[in-house]
Amino acid sequence: MGGVEVLTILVFAVFVGFEVVSKVSSILHTPLMSGANAIHGIILVGAITVAGQAEDGWVLALALLAVVLATANLVGGFVVTDRMLEMFRGRRPAPGAKEDAR
Amino acid sequence: MTASAPLLDPTWTALLYLAAAVCFILALKGLSSPKHARRGNLVGALGAAIALVTVFLSSRLANIPWILAAIAVGAAIAAPVARRVKMTQMPQLVALFNGVGGGAAALVALLELPHAGAPEDGWVRLAIVFTLLVGAVSFAGSAVTFAKLQELMTTRPVTFLGLPVLMGAVLLAALAAAGAVVATGSVPLAVVLLALGLLAGVLLVLPVGGADVPIVISLLNAFTGLAVAASGLVLGNVLLVVAGTLVGASGTILTRLMAAAMGRSVVHIMFGAFRGGSTAG
Numbered sequence: 001m002g003g004v005e006v007l008t009i010l011v012f013a014v015f016v017g018f019e020v021v022s023k024v025s026s027i028l029h030t031p032l033m034s035g036a037n038a039i040h041g042i043i044l045v046g047a048i049t050v051a052g053q054a055e056d057g058w059v060l061a062l063a064l065l066a067v068v069l070a071t072a073n074l075v076g077g078f079v080v081t082d083r084m085l086e087m088f089r090g091r092r093p094a095p096g097a098k099e100d101a102r
Numbered sequence: 103m104t105a106s107a108p109l110l111d112p113t114w115t116a117l118l119y120l121a122a123a124v125c126f127i128l129a130l131k132g133l134s135s136p137k138h139a140r141r142g143n144l145v146g147a148l149g150a151a152i153a154l155v156t157v158f159l160s161s162r163l164a165n166i167p168w169i170l171a172a173i174a175v176g177a178a179i180a181a182p183v184a185r186r187v188k189m190t191q192m193p194q195l196v197a198l199f200n201g202v203g204g205g206a207a208a209l210v211a212l213l214e215l216p217h218a219g220a221p222e223d224g225w226v227r228l229a230i231v232f233t234l235l236v237g238a239v240s241f242a243g244s245a246v247t248f249a250k251l252q253e254l255m256t257t258r259p260v261t262f263l264g265l266p267v268l269m270g271a272v273l274l275a276a277l278a279a280a281g282a283v284v285a286t287g288s289v290p291l292a293v294v295l296l297a298l299g300l301l302a303g304v305l306l307v308l309p310v311g312g313a314d315v316p317i318v319i320s321l322l323n324a325f326t327g328l329a330v331a332a333s334g335l336v337l338g339n340v341l342l343v344v345a346g347t348l349v350g351a352s353g354t355i356l357t358r359l360m361a362a363a364m365g366r367s368v369v370h371i372m373f374g375a376f377r378g379g380s381t382a383g
Contacts, residue, residue: 003225006335006340009340009343009344010344010347013331013344013348014350016348016351017347017349017351017352018351020127020348021130021352021359023134024133024135024356025134025136026359026360026363028133028134028136029320029356029359029360029363030193030196030316031133031139032134033316033319033320033323033353033356034192035129035133035142036133036327036348036349037199037200037323038143038146039129039130039149039150039327039345039349040203040323040327040330040345040349041150041199041203042122042149042150042342042346043203043207043330043342044150044154044173044206045153045154045156045157045341046207046210046330046334046337046342047206047209047210048157048158048163048169049157049161049163049339050213050214051168051169051172052161052162052163052164052166052169053163053164054164054165054213055164059213060168062212062213063209063213064168064169064172065172066205066206066213067169067172067173067176068172068176068179069176070176070202071172071175071176071177071180072176072177072179072199072202073203074150074203075176075177075180075181075184076180076181076183076198076199077184077196077199077203078146078147078150079180079181079184079185080196080199081133081143082140082143082144083184083187084189084192085139086140087189088139
């Protein structure tokens with residue numbers, strides 16, 4: 001794909017990114033940050049691509065390290081966001097009931 | 103090499119990546135509203151699953167057993183930690199996950215450098231040095247925020263005489279190294295750039311006080327997004343460009359919103375201690 005086409009997509013993505021979160025309420029700041037954090041774990045696709053083309057040992061080793069790190073970002077990110085939102089919802093019907101988490 | 107022929111042609115690959123990108127947009131949109139937040143997160147995970155299946159079906163990959171094993175290891179480490187973490191420790195876990203994502207992006211860029219050989223690949227090398235530098239800053243910066251939140255180190259702003267000068271020198275050296283990597287494609291110089299990026303990440307976060315750390319995590323999260331977008335340019339993968347840019351843009355806005363909710367400005371948080379004024383700690 002040509003450079004200008006990719007640049008076009010990139011600029012559109014900037015505007016979409018600005019737009020989708022511009023009206024978030026402050027209670028959702030942390031879960032939203034955590035969810036966005038999980039989404040950039042998609043670098044896993046890049047790490048898999050590099051590992052799948054690796055021909056010598058040390059390139060493969062570093063690429064596999066990238067796969068491990070990216071998977072931790074992706075899987076851990078979505079799980080921890082779900083935990084946050086679960087707690088956040090569970091706290092509403094019974095205020096204070098789960099406040100002893102500390 | 104036991105790479106088999108890809109099952110998906112480029113059109114189907116592009117369409118599936120588009121579906122994944124739409125899932126990510128819907129995820130961010132869902133996460134912005136209290137009613138749909140949890141479903142939004144699941145839609146994001148669905149998008150990631152679609153993208154993962156697509157990459158395995160669409161490219162001629164070698165080393166597949168190794169890759170699957172590495173994915174299993176990463177998931178086996180991260181999922182239980184994420185499931186068991188105490189609520190009060192969630193911010194540092196997010197910082198940790200953000201940091202490893204930045205580290206993964208930097209590694210991907212480093213490994214792609216030898217493939218960006220031709221002189222007309224100058225802009226690819228530019229994207230590589232950007233990913234290396236920003237990914238390294240995000241990795242090291244996130245490590246320091248983790249240490250601060252986990253109270254492995256003082257949560258007070260850490261400053262010392264000459265910190266601004268040192269930071270300036272590191273950034274200048276990083277720019278010089280980046281220019282040299284773009285010009286020569288040298289891998290050893292890229293490793294030097296990586297090291298300078300790590301140092302810059304540490305120096306950037308040290309002067310930030312404990313109360314401001316969540317805002318810095320959000321900023322570093324946006325940084326990792328940008329690094330992932332640049333790695334998408336390097337690999338010619340539109341999904342990485344879109345997902346990374348989405349996170350970079352929404353993360354920037356979110357950082358400003360978070361700072362505003364605390365009555366602080368991002369510039370003040372990042373550079374307040376440099377100017378001698380204290381940041382909240």
